[in-house]
Amino acid sequence: MDHEELVRKASEGDVEAFVDLTRRFQHFAFGSALAEVRDFQHAEDIVQEAFVAAWTGLPALAEPAAFPGWLRGIVRHHAFRVKRRKRLHAEPLADAGDIPSDEPLADHIIEQRRQAAAALAAISELPGKLREPATLFFVHECSHQDVATFLGLSLPTVNNRLHQARSRLKQRMLTMVTDTLHANALPDDFANRIGRLIEARGELVEVLFDPASLPDLMAELAVSDEARQRSVTVQVMQRSGDGIVRGLAASPAAGLPRGATVLNARRRSRTPIDRTQLDRLVPLLTTPAVDGRSDKVVETGIKVIDVMCPIRAGGSVAIAGEYGTGNTVNMEELVRRISGGSDPVTVFLFLPPPSEIWPPSLDENYSISAALKEEGSSEGTVGSMQTFFVGGQAGPWTAERLAALAPIDTVIQLSRKMILAKNYPAVDVLTARSRLLDENLIDQADIDVARRARAAIAEWRRADAAADSRADPVVLERARKLQAFFSQPYYVAEPFTGRPGSHVSRADALRGCREILDGRHDDLPAEAFYFTGSIEEIRAAAAGM
Structure with a gap:
């Protein structure tokens, strides 16, 4: 231009x-x-x-x-x-003619x-x-x-x-x-690292960089606040395109002037987001549903999400898991399934700090955005879906940590135990939640199915952990089938699983859960329910066993 x-x-x-x-x-x-x-x-x-x-x-x-x-x-x-x-300085008027020109x-x-x-x-x-x-x-x-x-x-x-x-x-x-x-060409490294502040609202900061020299996701930025003689640290949450990055300030950013100098520190921020920051951030980043409804469900075609933690149109979603549980895989799967819709969805992807569990993350040159690109993944901001990468804590998601996600509408909690049990996606139905269910915002029949499913799987896990359980084995077998029913091939995983991705409508997913709990499919082996799609597909697969 x-x-x-x-x-x-x-x-x-x-x-x-x-x-x-x-x-x-x-x-x-x-x-x-x-x-x-x-x-x-x-x-x-x-x-x-x-x-x-x-x-x-x-x-x-x-x-x-x-x-x-x-x-x-x-x-x-x-x-x-x-x-x-x-x-x-002053000169006599009489000498004015002798004063040289400036x-x-x-x-x-x-x-x-x-x-x-x-x-x-x-x-x-x-x-x-x-x-x-x-x-x-x-x-x-x-x-x-x-x-x-x-x-x-x-x-x-x-x-x-x-x-x-x-x-x-x-x-x-x-x-x-x-x-x-x-x-002698001047060194240009710093020029590529310098951006300018576009806007600061509360703790949300928008900065413009050269599109060819963007800071990495989760990178640490430093905003120079010359008036207060301080530096404001910012964590990059999103790279939204055209050189614009959005970040979370570690201290109040109100009052920072437009055009303030911002430096990409080229190191990863390790500060986890806290409950207070989430409380203030979520309203700034979410957009209401197109028709203004608060009870509208965004259908994903993923059984466990649509039944156990449905996504709210215009709402917020947390993907919360440890390393190796499929955080970015689930993000990209949602991109492929819902980004073409009309209703906005805001996703917060909680990334653990670098850990020996994932050795590449310990490399000081490790780049989150480069790793996503190498995997053929987007950065989660596509169409109606926008994703913000935020800092999580090390270790499992405890009840206390999950409680801190209260400002978020839907929590997709990914568990290492689910991975070890070969349940993919690794959504833990006992800890995943949705405001649509908790606040009775959708049909009571759908809420009842989710509550029955959660209770059945909880009883099955307790019995599985106890040596002398007196629970009804028929009820436990149904819960085992239900857990297997929640496993499902992903589109993004096709190159690794060799299985085509599966889409199951929310209505069919709810019906399948209800029928399994009611004993309609007691004649089928539990193995038939594993890693497949609808009940009809399961029956077809069972016939070939």
Whole structure:
């Protein structure tokens, strides 16, 4: 997109377009400012002030093609103010005619700009510990506080290193020639790591990055809050496209200014989300159902979910499991099954911290988004379904931890015990839940089936764990069949299972559960119910046994 189109969009309030303009013209503006004031720190301040003024004044710019010259005028205006503050003194009126013009001669302007270009090249030859803060400060419009935030240094250390950098740059300027700029490219790593704050609402933060250099899911970001001289840590929850990432702030983010500098720290955040944060976050991220109903079910075709933890249209879903229980597999299966619908669904995928259970996660270069891409998976935000990756805790999901998910409408709890028992998907029907069932928002008959199923499977597990259970073996066998009925082939797992994915309507799933509990299929072996689809498919499979 050419700069004229960006100017048009920015003048209409498009923050992304203005950030792109800033990126394209920041070196130009810095060079102009440096040529005017011949002082790196003042030039950096001038450029920042100039871009703020440009954002405010863009709607008044009649001709987008004039933007470069218009911006140059703003830079020169701010530079003139800086020079006046530095040099302003009184002269007798009688001597006014002898006062030289503030306008430099043309050859002087050329020389100043040559020196500015040489200075940029000189930065690239500084020692590593000086080059990083100098690059951030002199080239990428970062203040001392920004540099301290980004590099994890104290403010005095940054001041000291920038002082050393200035001293070396002044020495280099004595012998530097213009050609050096072309022979020594400036390091661009930090430019790719820097984003700009679009908006902060409560603890929800939206940041714009270069689409080609997005931070990883669950990555830690640092927002420089210069007014309060602090750094706000943000955990990336979603990469929604077009360079925009959404994250959860570890501390209140209200008051952070639009355009604030944000750095991708390139390390994974390990902080788990807590109940208080969920309470505030869920309302910000969910969207009501299309027709405004609160009792509408989004059918997935997955028996155990549609019966035991149905998803609410416009509601929220938690996928909560340990490593190795299929967290991302279940996310991607939902994408394939419900993302094409009209009703929005918001999924919170709780990822455990890196663990020896999943050795790749311990690698400091491990990337969640890269792993998903390698598996052929999306990042869960497709069509009507949006997914947010949030930090979970290590170990099994206890009753206390599950209780902290109360703000979420549906909890799909995945259990390692289910995996060991070869129940796929590994949804634990005793701990999975749905507000649609708990608050009696759907047909009572459907609620009764889910409660009967949960009670039957709970009794079967108790009897299985007890050596001298006196439970009715017929009832226990029905519960065993019911648990097997809840296993089902997934579309995303077809390459691994060799079985085609299965879709069972919610009505058929409820009917199948009811008939199993009522003894309608006592004549079939339990093995016939395992890892298949509807009751009709089960009977067909049993006939071939």
